[in-house]
Amino acid sequence: xxxxxxxxxxxxxxxxxxxxxAARERLAGLQMKIKEHKIxxxxxxxxxxxxxxxxxxxxxxxxxxxxFFKVAAMDSPTQEERRKPxxxxxxxxxxxxxxxxxxxxxxxxxxxxxxxxxRMSQEVYDRRIDSVKRFERQLTDxxxxxxxxxxxxxxxxxxxxxxxxxxxxxxxxRVNDNDLWQNRHYGKCLEVFDRxxxxxxxxxxxxxxxxxxxxxxxxxxxxxxxIQGIEIAxxxxxxxxPLLQNVFSLCQxxxxxxxxxxxxxxxxxxxxxxxRLQHELGExxxxxxxxxxxxxxxxxxxxxxxxxxNIKRITQALDPRGFEVHPIxxxxxxxxxxxxxxxxxxxxxxxxxxxxxxxxxxxxVMVERLEGFCSENDWKRAYNEINEFEKExxxxxxxxxxxxxxxxxxxxxxxxxxxQNTPGKQWKITDEDWRNREKWDAYEAAVDEMLQKTSTAYAxxxxxxxxxxxxxxIKALEIVAGELKKALE
Numbered sequence: 001x002x003x004x005x006x007x008x009x010x011x012x013x014x015x016x017x018x019x020x021x022a023a024r025e026r027l028a029g030l031q032m033k034i035k036e037h038k039i040x041x042x043x044x045x046x047x048x049x050x051x052x053x054x055x056x057x058x059x060x061x062x063x064x065x066x067x068f069f070k071v072a073a074m075d076s077p078t079q080e081e082r083r084k085p086x087x088x089x090x091x092x093x094x095x096x097x098x099x100x101x102x103x104x105x106x107x108x109x110x111x112x113x114x115x116x117x118x119r120m121s122q123e124v125y126d127r128r129i130d131s132v133k134r135f136e137r138q139l140t141d142x143x144x145x146x147x148x149x150x151x152x153x154x155x156x157x158x159x160x161x162x163x164x165x166x167x168x169x170x171x172x173x174r175v176n177d178n179d180l181w182q183n184r185h186y187g188k189c190l191e192v193f194d195r196x197x198x199x200x201x202x203x204x205x206x207x208x209x210x211x212x213x214x215x216x217x218x219x220x221x222x223x224x225x226x227i228q229g230i231e232i233a234x235x236x237x238x239x240x241x242p243l244l245q246n247v248f249s250l251c252q253x254x255x256x257x258x259x260x261x262x263x264x265x266x267x268x269x270x271x272x273x274x275x276r277l278q279h280e281l282g283e284x285x286x287x288x289x290x291x292x293x294x295x296x297x298x299x300x301x302x303x304x305x306x307x308x309x310n311i312k313r314i315t316q317a318l319d320p321r322g323f324e325v326h327p328i329x330x331x332x333x334x335x336x337x338x339x340x341x342x343x344x345x346x347x348x349x350x351x352x353x354x355x356x357x358x359x360x361x362x363x364x365v366m367v368e369r370l371e372g373f374c375s376e377n378d379w380k381r382a383y384n385e386i387n388e389f390e391k392e393x394x395x396x397x398x399x400x401x402x403x404x405x406x407x408x409x410x411x412x413x414x415x416x417x418x419x420q421n422t423p424g425k426q427w428k429i430t431d432e433d434w435r436n437r438e439k440w441d442a443y444e445a446a447v448d449e450m451l452q453k454t455s456t457a458y459a460x461x462x463x464x465x466x467x468x469x470x471x472x473x474i475k476a477l478e479i480v481a482g483e484l485k486k487a488l489e
Contacts, residue, residue: 001197002152002190007211016216023223027063030230031100035068038097039233040144040338043226046108047151048189049179050161051212056151057102059219060226069100077110083292083350085396086110086128087135091345094139096337107132108150108200112192113178116185127395129199134388136205141241141381142339145233146205147226150197151212155186240377246453248387251460253451256444261408263475264468277477278317284484285318285354292351293487294398297480298360301405302443303433304415306466306473310405311356313473314480323354328363340364340374340382341389351397361386365450370442383453390459399487400459401480404451405466409440 011019034041043060045053054073061069072093081089087107095101111128114120120128139146153161162179165171182189201207208225212218265273288295297314299307311325326347335343341361349355364386369379390400407415416437419429436443455461462479466472 001201001207001209002150002194005152005209007209010211010214010217011220016220020216020220020223023220023227024063026227027060027223027230030227030234031064031068033234034100034230035098037234037237038143038337039230039237040095040097041100041230041233042094042139042144042146043100043102044106044108044146044148045102045104045151046106046149047210047212048153048158049182050158050165050175051151051153052215052218053104053151055215056149056210056212056219056222057104060222061100061102063223064100068098069102070095071102071104073104074106074109076113080350083352084348085345085392085398087131087392088345088348090135091339091342094144094338094342096334097143098337107135108148108196112189112196115196116189116192129196131392131395132200133202134392136200136202138341138385138388139339140204141385142378143237144339145229147229148200148205148207149210149222149225150193150207151210151218153212155183157213158183158186241381243377243380244384246384246387248391249457250453251455251457253455253461254463255448256406256451259406259463259465261406261411261465261467263465263471265471265474267470270470270474273474274313274477277474277481278313280481281314281317281477281484282319284481284488285322287488288354288484289319289322289352291488293484294349294351294393294396295354295484296349296393296398296400297354297356298362298400298402299356299358299405300360300362300366300403300447301464301466302407302412303436304412304419304428305405305407306469307358307403307405309469310403310464310466310473310476311358313477314356317477318354322352323356324349325356325358328357328359340368341385344389348393349398361389362450362454365454366443366446367436369446370439383450386454387456387459390454390456394458399483401483402455402459402461403464403476403479404447404461405464405472407466409437411467412437 010016043057045057047053057071061071074089074093077089090103090107093101093103111120111125111132115125136146158179162175162183165175197207197209208221210218210221299311301307315323315325331340331343344357344361347355347357364374364382365379368374393400416429416433419425451461464472464475
């Protein structure tokens, strides 16, 4: 894209001034429409060192209410960020509905920087490209406007700017070692930049190359392009998003009605196995931390199925400094205003740690589907998005263990009544639990579809028959210990 780029001729000074004035006024007006229509806008500003990325962002935000935008300078990842999936720190920055986020550099800068310096193999590069394309597509599919700009200058222009900045004691700090390295290796950098732009240029999130040799001309190009993007996004807002075919290998799963729930365990054997398995799990946790293996455990199941007691028997075996349990309730307003996976990306564990989710992202295809909290297109699209999300975790090196905790309708009624009639347990039962029970058949059909479409080879579902809680607890401990041993081998 860069090697054969042809830029439009820069307009005369007066024309540029008039167009800039009109564009600034237009953006100010469109910002209110963005707020009104709840469209989140993510602007990624990439480019050569000293090309003026920061200046363009500074000028663009002058026309937006400061309550509705955020600017983030994405420097090299910290040690803490390196212990999370590659996309984690970028997903954390996505804006709420009706707001803007401007990123001063981002995933392109990180990937190309490592590639130029020989710190990333072709295999890892290809994997990162796939991750970026999925990330951007998921955002646009969920109503985000993603605008990607690359500020381009020639080697001569970059050298001239570096010299001018270095010559002034007050601006010398703005030139860093990477800017100097880029200019010395301009040809090599051009090759890597060009390849990345080609690899990630898609119809839903295209790249816009900015001729950055003049500050005002660069600002005008960015403003007019952003305005055009916003106007198109407003027109397209009501259109349905095409559903994508699943490309991941799936495991055959039984229907809930086919699962035998007569499994049980005698008390004495339960106590013996519980002690043995918890001791084993504690030792495995120490090895996980030493080898920096992250673990994600997901619990889903009917109300009163025994998820909490099951989780408790696992956490009793773990070092409390190395795990966190996330009880997932209805999203808070700031969570609901973002991509539905945002609140899970921001709860992922560090390497060597364990995150346990008591309910999870699968709410999208269960409660949100059945209660009408999202559109049919949204929940149908979510099967593939969830498989992609879990693929990112698996590629990062995480062990993913997913449990569906199953009971029958009679057992649930018995447990509901026990909770309601026992003062110390009454906090566990709500009116919503009783309402959900009335939709048992609809939930069962939704769960059957979920299990069939999201039990992948890298993140399969495990059914815990939980009419006898003791049996379910031991089975869960055995599965967790087995999966951790496989990962550590």
